[in-house]
Amino acid sequence: MKLRYFFVITFISFNISFAYQVKPENRVIEYNKKTEYKNLINQANKLALNKNIEKSLETARKAYELCPNKKEALLIMARVYNFKKDFLNLRKTAEKIVEISPSNYLGNIYLANSYMKSDRVKVKEILTSLLKKHPQDAQITTKLKVLNEI
Numbered sequence: 001m002k003l004r005y006f007f008v009i010t011f012i013s014f015n016i017s018f019a020y021q022v023k024p025e026n027r028v029i030e031y032n033k034k035t036e037y038k039n040l041i042n043q044a045n046k047l048a049l050n051k052n053i054e055k056s057l058e059t060a061r062k063a064y065e066l067c068p069n070k071k072e073a074l075l076i077m078a079r080v081y082n083f084k085k086d087f088l089n090l091r092k093t094a095e096k097i098v099e100i101s102p103s104n105y106l107g108n109i110y111l112a113n114s115y116m117k118s119d120r121v122k123v124k125e126i127l128t129s130l131l132k133k134h135p136q137d138a139q140i141t142t143k144l145k146v147l148n149e150i
Helices: 002-019 024-049 053-066 072-084 087-100 105-115 120-133 138-149
Strands: none
Touching: 024 053, 024 072, 053 072, 072 087, 072 105, 087 105, 105 120, 105 138, 120 138
16 A cells, blocks of 8 residues: 555655646756847847948847837837938838737837838828827828828
8 A cells, every 4th residue: 555655646746746846947048048039129229329321230130030920119210210211121010020929009100110111001001090099190190191181
């Protein structure tokens, strides 16, 4: 009888030890990846604020390659493309932002900016949908007024 309990307890404790076994190297790699991503984002922001545009874009690209499912690096890249008036890359980047987070305000604004020269109907569509979510936004209403005047 005692032997049977010994086997049952040994078996249960053996299974529990495997169930809660965490591989520390995976947690360290994930932590280092997150830390490096945050550092790259901070560095890219500082470079952009200091008007070092090309270096900021390069740093944001590195951050995006590290974590492609996060939007912070894409937002920095979109800001740089918008500043440089590179509307083709701005559109591609803004579409990725909106794909990751459809209700993202800046992503939609950048997407509208990227279509401003080529497809005014698309711009009105994007801005009208944003205006429904943000009815008091002056930037959106101003852009819509400009589009209706032209």
